Structure formats: C-alpha cells, structure tokens
Amino acid sequence: MSEERTPAGTAPAIPAPIRVILADDQPLVRAALRMVIADLPDIDVVGEAGTGDEAVRLTRQLVPDVVVMDIRMPGLNGIEATELITAGSGPTHVLVLTTFDDDDYVYGALRAGAAGFLVKDMALEDILAAVRVVAAGDALIAPSVTRRLIKDFASRPGSASPQRPLTAITDREREVLVLVGSGLSNTEIAERLFISVATAKTYLTRLLAKLGARDRVQLVIIAYEAGLVSPTR
Numbered sequence: 001m002s003e004e005r006t007p008a009g010t011a012p013a014i015p016a017p018i019r020v021i022l023a024d025d026q027p028l029v030r031a032a033l034r035m036v037i038a039d040l041p042d043i044d045v046v047g048e049a050g051t052g053d054e055a056v057r058l059t060r061q062l063v064p065d066v067v068v069m070d071i072r073m074p075g076l077n078g079i080e081a082t083e084l085i086t087a088g089s090g091p092t093h094v095l096v097l098t099t100f101d102d103d104d105y106v107y108g109a110l111r112a113g114a115a116g117f118l119v120k121d122m123a124l125e126d127i128l129a130a131v132r133v134v135a136a137g138d139a140l141i142a143p144s145v146t147r148r149l150i151k152d153f154a155s156r157p158g159s160a161s162p163q164r165p166l167t168a169i170t171d172r173e174r175e176v177l178v179l180v181g182s183g184l185s186n187t188e189i190a191e192r193l194f195i196s197v198a199t200a201k202t203y204l205t206r207l208l209a210k211l212g213a214r215d216r217v218q219l220v221i222i223a224y225e226a227g228l229v230s231p232t233r
Contacts, residue, residue: 017044018135021062023055023078024070024097029120033068036124043131052076056084059092065135069114071098071105079108086113093134097127116140133185138201139216140185166226168210174228176203180216181223 020043022030030048037043047062049055053076059067067085071078082094095116096109109117115134118127119142133140166174172193179189190200204216213219223229 015042017042018066018131019044019046019062019064020131021045021047021049021055021058021064021067023049023052023067023073023081025050025073026070029070033127036128040128043128050074052078052081055081059085059090063090064092066131067092067094068131069094069096071096071100071109079105079112082109082114083112093137095130095134095140110141118142129185129187133187138186141183141216166211166228169207173203173207173210176200177207177219177223177226178228180204180207180219181229183220 020037022033022045024030027050030050034045034048037045046064047058049058050073052073055067055069055073055078056076058064067082069078069082073081076084078096078098082096085092085094093115094113095118096105096114097118097120098105099120106117116130116139118130118140122142130140166177169177175193176189179192184192186197186200186204189195189203190197193200204219207213207219208215211219211222213222220229
C-alpha cells in the first residue's frame with residue numbers, strides 16, 4: 001500500500017480548535033472565560049448554557065469536545081447534567097469547574113463520568129490547560145482534591161496499613177504511579193520525568209491494565225495502598 005505524503009510546499013494541517021461549551025448560571029463567569037478563550041487559537045467557545053438542562057440540549061445539538069460544567073445550577077444540576085452527557089457514546093468530555101469542592105460534589109461528579117474536577121480559584125492558565133488535557137482524553141483532578149481523596153481513604157476502617165504489592169510494575173511505572181497519586185497531570189508527569197506526553201500516557205495505560213484500575217482515581221488509591229503516597233504528601 002502506498003504511503004501518503006504531504007505535497008512539497010504544502011503547509012502541515014493545523015489541528016481543529018477544541019470546541020467548548022461553557023455551562024454556568026453566572027453570566028459573569030461565562031463572560032470572563034469566554035474573553036480569555038477568545039484570544040486562543042486552539043480553543044473555541046461554541047455555546048453557553050445557564051442551566052443543566054440547557055447544557056445537555058446544547059451538547060446533543062453541537063457535540064463539543066469539552067463542556068466546562070458548574071455544579072450548582074437551576075433545574076438540572078451539573079452532576080445530573082454530566083451523567084446525561086457522558087451516558088452515551090459521544091466524544092464529549094465534561095470538566096467540572098466549581099466554587100464548591102465539597103466531597104459529595106467531588107465523588108458525585110466523578111461517579112457521573114466527569115473527566116476532570118477543578119475549583120474556580122485556580123489560575124486561569126491551569127483551567128485552560130485542563131481543558132486541553134480533558135479534550136485529549138486524559139483525566140485531571142485538582143491536586144487539593146486528590147489529597148482529599150487519599151485522606152478520605154486513609155480514614156476508612158481497615159485502611160491504616162497499606163499492603164498492596166506492586167510486583168507487576170517496573171521501576172519507571174512506579175515513578176509514574178507516585179506522580180499520579182500526587183495529583184499530577186500527564187503533561188506535568190512528562191515534564192517531571194523528561195519524557196514526552198505520549199510516553200506518559202503509555203505508562204498510564206500500562207498501569208491501568210496491570211493494576212486492574214478503572215480510572216485515574218483508582219490509581220490514586222492504589223498508590224496510597226502501596227505506601228507510595230500519604231495524606232500529608
């Protein structure tokens with residue numbers, strides 16, 4: 001089979017911008033994010049929603065890459081809307097961005113299928129980076145939230161003595177697991193270990209398979225069980 005080549009003198013194709021819907025009942029929050037995103041060549045705001053119901057309707061109509069979702073909204077709340085959006089086989093990922101990082105909200109959002117959970121007091125650069133991470137199919141949880149997940153696990157009866165063996169993974173995979181357990185994204189892991197983001201994703205995929213973990217949150221718990229991270233780390 002012949003190999004396709006880019007014709008001489010032809011510029012490489014520019015990736016399509018990440019298509020985003022902003023779902024928040026506060027117009028000022030949506031306006032602030034929209035103004036920042038307007039200057040970015042790789043992210044486009046294709047719709048805005050002030051309620052959960054509107055977020056679901058627009059998602060089905062526009063099929064964005066990412067929905068930036070608030071939790072407290074009139075009518076259908078953000079967690080319920082997230083569950084409806086992620087229930088199908090569509091390509092849309094949900095990034096929860098909220099003022100409230102209460103544990104019930106965190107667990108509710110993750111159970112509903114959110115690919116990320118951030119709080120609004122994070123730097124705008126970090127929020128935009130999270131949109132890119134989630135659009136690429138990765139998961140991202142604010143480091144403060146990750147630490148709370150570990151603390152919650154540590155407080156459960158019978159979890160005081162981590163004993164999970166990790167004989168199946170390599171030393172490099174162990175390094176990656178420590179960083180995942182500390183709340184780092186794939187991009188941050190790549191920078192820390194001086195590897196490419198694609199390589200970091202490969203290590204994460206191997207860890208999920210070898211350790212029988214469903215998602216990144218389970219890897220965090222496994223890292224704690226193995227004693228690789230602690231609630232104070």
